[in-house]
Amino acid sequence: MVDQVLTQAGVGFELTDDQKMLQKMARDFTAKEIIPVAAEYDEHAKFPEDIFHKARELGIVNMNIPAEVGGVGATVFEECLVAEELGYGCTGISTSISTNNLGSLPIILAGNDAQKQYWLGERIVEQGEFVSYCVTEAGAGSNVVGMQTRAERKGDHYLVNGSKIFITNASHANFFTVFAKTKPEAGHRGMSAFVIDRNSPGVKIGKKFDKLGQRASDTAEIVFENVEVPAENLLGQEGQGFYIAMNVFDYSRPGVAAAAVGLQRRALEECVKYAREREAFGVPIYQHQAIGHKIADMAINYEASRLLVWQAAWMVESGHANPKAAAYAKAFAADMATKAAVDAVQVFGGYGFMKEYPVEKLLRDVKIFQIYEGTSEIQRNIIVRELFR
Ligand SMILES: Cc1cc2nc3c(=O)[nH]c(=O)nc-3n(C[C@H](O)[C@H](O)[C@H](O)COP(=O)(O)OP(=O)(O)OC[C@H]3O[C@@H](n4cnc5c(N)ncnc54)[C@H](O)[C@@H]3O)c2cc1C
Structure with a gap:
């Protein structure tokens, strides 16, 4: 019905x-x-x-x-x-x-x-190869336009110099999609996108970072030193890089938010199981309203996050791509996943702090959702920009 x-x-x-x-x-x-x-x-x-x-x-x-x-x-x-x-x-x-x-x-x-x-x-x-996405630099994360990596046209190739930081899978990637300035004086209109093969002379994989969470994912630095990139590896036209990067986020953010939704469901299910079994003061702990309500909020936020993710995915798919929808999904799912992980450790009490139980890892893994693919602050900036356009 x-x-x-x-x-x-x-x-x-x-x-x-x-x-x-x-x-x-x-x-x-x-x-x-x-x-x-x-x-x-x-x-x-x-x-x-x-x-x-x-x-x-x-x-x-x-x-x-x-x-x-x-x-x-x-x-x-x-x-x-x-x-x-x-x-x-x-x-x-x-x-x-x-x-x-x-x-x-x-x-x-x-x-x-x-x-x-x-x-x-x-x-x-x-061939089953790996590819990494390379925007962020040591001095330019949220402010993408501040990037310094330079691609200079020299006849049939570009000469690329610069470095990228915090690049996921960089130590293992066989090639990279890289954003660089072709016309530094033109601001966001001076950025272009390239594909760069890992085996190109001058590509060096730098430091691999030791991380708080999501430790199974590789995060490393890449240095480009006089790397000759064939002109045919330019994606789109010169100067379109910024628009390509922003368009990518409309398609990628719903998926990132969906992973945060998965983490929320894990926190919720672990809490339901534990709070039913664990007793304090003679009753299962979910019967203490303070604990039961935490878990109820976790369930509400999980369902709401998933709806925003499905909406953002539907919008981009049906030709209504809108950075605001992707930002709603990414910001909300990341923030609610973070809250769910913090609350899950609380529901588990002292055991939640121990590695023997799965919620300790959820708490370490979750934090990055508020940082990568645009921080939660940047998502809100996008929403404000769109609301007041
Ligand atoms: C594990 C991991 C994996 C990553 N993977 C990749 C990847 O594969 N490819 C890639 O290109 N990048 C990747 N990144 C980089 C990630 O996208 C950036 O770290 C992120 O965009 C933030 O940039 P930043 O670290 O320079 O922080 P900053 O930009 O220096 O920000 C610092 C703080 O200031 C706030 N802030 C900055 N500007 C504003 C503003 N205008 N308004 C309000 N607040 C603001 C931020 O929200 C943040 O809280 C990864 C990062 C990590 C940690």
């Missing part, structure tokens, strides 16, 4: 059979391949290359690569379904796995047919 009403209103939340199958496949994969090893990969900061390849065989990585070049050609919504499931298991492993989606996006959105065929079709789909 409710379904009928929703359908008549043009709104529905029922997944198709294919989507349910995809969700189940990702859920089973997470249960079998991620959850049992997540603590070990976290402790040793082990890069989940083997898990990536198993997921690849199943078709749940690189999902956004178009069918024309041999990819799955999934929708952003389908990517979000999978991201939530993988994020439930371990957001460090899911970040590593989903970085290929992010790194591919500049090519998907701005590449020509030959670039798509080679970098996406041959290098990623056929």
